[in-house]
Amino acid sequence: MTEQQARTLLDVRDLRVHFPTADGLVRSVDGLSFSLAPGRTLGIVGESGSGKSVTSQAILGLHRGTRAQVSGSISFDGVDLLGLPTRELRRLRGNEIAMIFQDPLSALHPYYTVGRQIAEAYRVHHSVGKRQALARAEEMLDLVGIPNAGRRLHEYPHQFSGGMRQRAMIAMALVNDPRLLIADEPTTALDVTVQAQILELMKKLQQEFGSAIIVITHDLGVVADIADDVLVMYAGHAVEQGAVADVFYRPQMPYTWGLLASMPRVENPRGQRLATIAGSPPSLIAPPAGCRFHPRCAYRGLVEGDACVTSAPQLATTEPGHLVRCHLEAAERARVLGNMKDGVR
């Protein structure tokens, strides 16, 4: 085993998730590759419908039993998850790979106590009694900073505040010390101060458990805060990926420029409108030919000829570990980036 392989926990190669519908085949994820090492955090960003959540659910095999067509390979610690029988995949779910969902109120069962739901996650993978599992649940609630854990254990999700519910979700996800934690928009439903607390908590727990984390978000602030690497998705493709510092300080793709420019900043003058990316995400049934971003791209005039419309750009390395899918010449990108007022960040 080479050193690179030894350090890879999750390796996704050419993942495709397609949904047949009455209107045609929806290509939600269309050839996505990335890998993740233990203890590292990957941020996946993109607009709604870019394929972020579909990717995360494909890792856990949650598309099984639906009409989704999943191809490519997802290898977790050397095991191919896509080929794994559901029985064996189930042993990994919630145990080695756990997930935190966006809206903890709808993701928790309304009729069972929080303690019971956490205990269930533990009992599914450990042969322990109810009492032991509940004790473990209490320990977890305490760990994620819920005061009076012993009492709150017996309360229902609707009796928790939004931040508490997300803490409970995290407790449930971490109850089996997973090696990979997938957080699907973990802070979207929360207000800003609670967001910061939850991210802080995730960072702290990662240090404690050494888990790898995938954070799915449309909030670049979250990525900047928590992730080591970032993957920018657009219409089912990765359009830019690399280390957070590289992508944030030297973004190379017009879509990433747009995302970064559309972030609100404290130093912007009051009353100034936020920058937007014109247009809306393309249809995933018949995505635009050539570069999928070209109909919304303000820079395609800088590419000679009509390459953006006719030929699909491939992911190419611009610096070690930094991949970009764009027809723009490197020199042209550097010039645009240099021209951007006060840089992109």
Next chain:
Amino acid sequence: MFQYILKRLLSIVGMLVLISISVFALFFAVPADPARLTCGKNCTPAIIEANRHALGYDKPIVTQYLDFMKGLVSERDFPDDPVIAKNSPQSITHCPAPCLGYSVTQGQLVSKMIKDAFPITASIAVGAFVLWIVGGVGIGVLSALKRGTLLERGLVSASLVAYSLPTFFIGLLLLNIVSIKYGLAPAAGYTPFLDDPVAWAQGMILPWITLAMVFAALYVRLTRANMLETLSEDYIRTARAKGVPEWAVIARHAMRAALTPIVTIAGLDLGGVLAGAAITETVFNLNGIGKTGVYAIQQLDLPVIVAVVLLSAFVIVLFNFVVDLLYAFLDPRVTLR
């Protein structure tokens, strides 16, 4: 909680009083004369008036109503006439409290009639209830899990057919085919459960199936819709993501949520059937509450009508109450106030 129960019980009593007043008012608003029904072609106004007096319909309505209410707490005598009581005491029927009245057309105390009829209706209702819940919910869950298959389409269409058939038609069809043509089951009849449980079930099986078919169809569609909705909930995905086995995802997570609203409807339906399944009882000639009520209306037999309506109302209101209590217990988000 205690306060809530007390409040509800008081409102039930109030509602029953209002219902009894309405029944009295409606009865006397009907353009038919119960006294006129007591004698045939050769009636003279004098005989009619005498009969009206014997029936007690000559008193003011308010007096009649107050007499009825008084009877609920104290005993009454029928007919309530000191002259008759003195001359022929053997023709007086004594009605101990709580007295629901005396049916002249049946020559019986109303409480006795209700006491005889209710076990029949209860037998029909409880058996049919078990059948339709097990069948309806079972088929509903199955068709939700087999969504998009031929089996699902067959089950849903069959339930639609059953739902659109009228009760009396299903009853007559079953009676004709199962009982008369092939002799697979005896024509319906009532044997008290304690006397002979087997005969009880045999006599009830056709009415059970008849009622159950009509109700089960509704439950199939309801359960299926609730299950499909629940299966697409986020917390079902959470359960799968936790590694919960699929059977437990369905039984523990999906059904727990999908079937809770069914409890409400099931409770109300059971109350409704316990209040008398008039058509089924009539088709199978069972003297339950429903058939007793229908007959009393045909005969303009006020005390029986009042008793049947009050009993039906009481059962329905009571089941409403029980369902509300049960729901607070089943759904932790509901608090009773």
